[in-house]
Amino acid sequence: MHRHGRCRHARARCAVKEACKKTCEELAQSALDKARGQRASSGSSFIIDAQSLSYRFTLSHASNLASDARQAIFKLLTANMQPLYGASSAGWDPIGKEQELFDDASRFILVHRADSSFDDLAAFLMFRFDVEECSVNDELARFASIPPTQSPDGGQARQARQRPPDGCADEGDKCFRDNSDDESNKGIDMDADEDLEIEVAYLYEVQVSARHQRIGLGAKLVQALEDMAGEAGMAKVVLTVFLANKDAVSFYKRLKYKIDQISPSIVLGPKEAKQQGFDYHIMSKSLRMSLFVAKS
Ligand SMILES: CC(C)(COP(=O)(O)OP(=O)(O)OC[C@H]1O[C@@H](n2cnc3c(N)ncnc32)[C@H](O)[C@@H]1OP(=O)(O)O)[C@@H](O)C(=O)NCCC(=O)NCCS
Numbered sequence: 236m237h238r239h240g241r242c243r244h245a246r247a248r249c250a251v252k253e254a255c256k257k258t259c260e261e262l263a264q265s266a267l268d269k270a271r272g273q274r275a276s277s278g279s280s281f282i283i284d285a286q287s288l289s290y291r292f293t294l295s296h297a298s299n300l301a302s303d304a305r306q307a308i309f310k311l312l313t314a315n316m317q318p319l320y321g322a323s324s325a326g327w328d329p330i331g332k333e334q335e336l337f338d339d340a341s342r343f344i345l346v347h348r349a350d351s352s353f354d355d356l357a358a359f360l361m362f363r364f365d366v367e368e369c370s371v372n373d374e375l376a377r378f379a380s381i382p383p384t385q386s387p388d389g390g391q392a393r394q395a396r397q398r399p400p401d402g403c404a405d406e407g408d409k410c411f412r413d414n415s416d417d418e419s420n421k422g423i424d425m426d427a428d429e430d431l432e433i434e435v436a437y438l439y440e441v442q443v444s445a446r447h448q449r450i451g452l453g454a455k456l457v458q459a460l461e462d463m464a465g466e467a468g469m470a471k472v473v474l475t476v477f478l479a480n481k482d483a484v485s486f487y488k489r490l491k492y493k494i495d496q497i498s499p500s501i502v503l504g505p506k507e508a509k510q511q512g513f514d515y516h517i518m519s520k521s522l523r524m525s526l527f528v529a530k531s
Pocket residue numbers: 315316440441442443444447448449450451452453454455475476477480481482483485486487489
């Protein structure tokens with residue numbers, strides 16, 4: 236039954252490992268190559284216009300952020316999100332949030348005004364390349380990998396999100412083989428209890444400061460992430476959003492994000508999910524399907 240599992244497992248993890256090797260300059264170039272009105276700036280920066288104002292988008296690994304940049308990021312996150320976290324089942328945990336934000340695997344797109352000496356942080360987006368659980372009902376399931384061991388509670392892929400990508404070193408060249416068109420991946424013998432994994436860009440945060448909202452910066456940040464993630468070979472962008480954050484849910488829906496098949500409200504049904512205290516959606520957007528659409 237798992238004849239192809241090892242290879243497919245290796246493929247997802249190796250895709251993530253390859254994406255993680257990309258420099259911020261290479262990723263910024265991917266966004267520029269899409270030519271959506273961006274102008275080159277320096278190596279890892281590009282300029283985008285929003286309502287007649289120019290903004291500089293700069294990519295950076297968390298580990299390369301200066302302490303004043305970290306402070307500005309955390310200040311913006313706190314201003315936007317503390318009340319929502321405070322009212323959620325997770326609660327507001329500034330220490331845990333800071334650790335998550337500035338983990339070595341995190342990358343940031345920082346947004347500043349480009350045509351002004353006023354250097355406040357206007358917005359930022361934080362993401363990581365990682366593997367994520369994929370439902371057998373997902374349109375991308377046939378591209379997905381089977382993790383090395385199955386856990387009875389199906390929570391393994393979530394743990395996978397917490398750990399750095401691995402598993403490529405001893406897999407040899409076969410792990411880079413693109414077997415997405417392989418007949419063996421079509422109609423694979425997945426049963427409903429089987430966990431699958433897929434390579435994703437996980438969007439942890441998109442935060443626009445109050446006075447820069449509703450001029451298109453959030454949409455342009457997410458578009459830049461999709462461009463970079465698609466070029467880096469990721470299958471989808473995945474994110475978590477509080478049900479109570481109705482503005483953000485509207486924003487993501489407008490950008491064509493859908494509630495993912497692994498979201499509690501889909502897995503359990505909305506009523507049961509609410510009863511069990513799940514107060515968030517997992518939303519996602521397939522990058523592979525949008526490539527198919529773009530080509531046709
Ligand atoms: C949600 C957020 C990221 C949106 O960024 P933004 O730059 O203000 O949004 P954009 O201008 O790019 O909006 C694009 C579209 O999304 C939708 N949208 C954006 N904000 C919205 C809001 N408050 N209410 C309803 N729809 C909204 C609209 O359709 C909008 O298009 P339009 O302005 O032409 O109508 C921003 O408001 C924000 O940082 N909010 C606080 C933090 C937050 O909730 N982050 C998301 C955490 S998961």
